[in-house]
Amino acid sequence: MxxxxxxxxxxxxxxxxxxxxxxxxxxxxxxxxxxxxxxxxxxxxxxxxxxxxxxxxxxxxxxxxxxxxxxxxxxxxxxxxxxxxEWWQAYEDLLPEKFDVYIGLENSAKKLVAYQSELVPGLLQTERYARTPITAGFPEQSPSEIERLVQLRIKRQSLITRSVAPLHLEVVIHESVLRTVIGSRRVMAEQLKALADASTRDNIKIQILPFDAGYPTGNQIGPFTIMDFGTGGKGRPVEPPVVYVEGFTGALYVDRPKTVQRYREAHGVLRSSALDVPASRRKLRNLVKELEREL
CATH class of the missing domain: 1.10.260.40 (lambda repressor-like DNA-binding domains)
Known part of the structure; x- marks a missing residue:
C-alpha cells in the first residue's frame, strides 16, 4: 500500500x-x-x-x-x-491520511522555513501543549492512542535537538498564537518559555510577528512550511524544495518552482515585518512573566 x-x-x-x-x-x-x-x-x-x-x-x-x-x-x-x-510507520494506524508523507519529507530535510498563525509549530511544542490540540483533533481516539500521537510529535523533535547535523528551523509566529491559551495559563507559560529557550540554539531562529505589524503580505495567507533538502556534490539540490500547506480537509504539497518562490517571498515579507530574534525572545520571556503573575 x-x-x-x-x-x-x-x-x-x-x-x-x-x-x-x-x-x-x-x-x-x-x-x-x-x-x-x-x-x-x-x-x-x-x-x-x-x-x-x-x-x-x-x-x-x-x-x-x-x-x-x-x-x-x-x-x-x-x-x-x-x-x-521508517520509525514513524509504527504510528501509521493513527496518522491522518498522507501525513506520513510530511513526516518522511521532514525527516529528510536540511532546513525548514515556516510561518504559523494558528498554533506553535509541532517541532517546538511541549508535551502538555501538544496534548490539547491532539485530543481535540482526534476525538474518536482512546486515551492510549492520544498518548501515542503525543509521543510521535515529541519524538519528531529529535531532528532539531540532535547533536550531529540538526535540522535548521526558521519560523515566524504570529503574536495571536502566543496569546491563545491552549490547555491552561500554566501550560502556555511553559510553552512560551520553551520557545524562548529553543531560540537560543544556533540552528533555530524564531521571530514573532506582532499585532501592530498589520497585514504585511497584503494577501490572506495561512500556515505553511518550505522544506529544503540541501545540495549535492555539484551544488544542485538533492531534491527540489517542497511547500506544505495544511488544510482542514487535507494537505497540499507543492514543488512547482514559481509557487515555491512565491512562498519564499511571502516568508521574506513576514520575516522583515517581524521582531528580530533577540527582540522576539524578550517578548516571549515577558509574556511568560505575565502568565505566571496570573497563576
Whole structure:
C-alpha cells in the first residue's frame, strides 16, 4: 500500500526516472506501453507514490531510457531504500491520511522555513501543549492512542535537538498564537518559555510577528512550511524544495518552482515585518512573566 517505505527515496526515484524518460523524448503513455503498464502505474511511480519497486522493473525502465550503468545502480539502490520501513510507520494506524508523507519529507530535510498563525509549530511544542490540540483533533481516539500521537510529535523533535547535523528551523509566529491559551495559563507559560529557550540554539531562529505589524503580505495567507533538502556534490539540490500547506480537509504539497518562490517571498515579507530574534525572545520571556503573575 502507499505510505509504506521511505518517502524521500521514493520521490527521488520517481524524479530521476521522469528525467530519464523525458531526456529520450518518450511520453509517459509511450513508456508505459513499452513496459506493458497502465498510464496510472507509471505516473504513480514518477510521483513517488509506489511503495515497492522491483529491481527488474528499474533495470527495464533504464534500458528503455538508455541510462548509463552508474544511473542504473543508483536507481536500484533508491528503489531498495524506498521499501525500508521508517520509525514513524509504527504510528501509521493513527496518522491522518498522507501525513506520513510530511513526516518522511521532514525527516529528510536540511532546513525548514515556516510561518504559523494558528498554533506553535509541532517541532517546538511541549508535551502538555501538544496534548490539547491532539485530543481535540482526534476525538474518536482512546486515551492510549492520544498518548501515542503525543509521543510521535515529541519524538519528531529529535531532528532539531540532535547533536550531529540538526535540522535548521526558521519560523515566524504570529503574536495571536502566543496569546491563545491552549490547555491552561500554566501550560502556555511553559510553552512560551520553551520557545524562548529553543531560540537560543544556533540552528533555530524564531521571530514573532506582532499585532501592530498589520497585514504585511497584503494577501490572506495561512500556515505553511518550505522544506529544503540541501545540495549535492555539484551544488544542485538533492531534491527540489517542497511547500506544505495544511488544510482542514487535507494537505497540499507543492514543488512547482514559481509557487515555491512565491512562498519564499511571502516568508521574506513576514520575516522583515517581524521582531528580530533577540527582540522576539524578550517578548516571549515577558509574556511568560505575565502568565505566571496570573497563576
Amino acid at each position: 502507499d505510505g509504506v517505505g521511505s518517502t524521500f527515496p521514493r520521490r527521488q526515484l520517481g524524479r530521476h526516472l521522469r528525467e530519464l524518460r523525458t531526456s529520450v523524448g518518450l511520453t509517459i503513455e509511450a513508456a508505459a506501453e513499452l513496459m506493458q503498464w497502465s498510464f496510472a502505474m507509471l505516473q504513480r511511480l514518477e510521483k513517488g507514490q509506489v511503495d515497492k519497486v522491483r529491481d527488474v522493473d528499474v533495470r527495464e525502465l533504464c534500458r528503455i531510457y538508455e541510462a548509463d550503468t552508474g544511473d542504473v545502480d543508483m536507481l536500484i539502490k533508491l528503489a531498495r531504500q524506498a521499501s525500508v520501513p
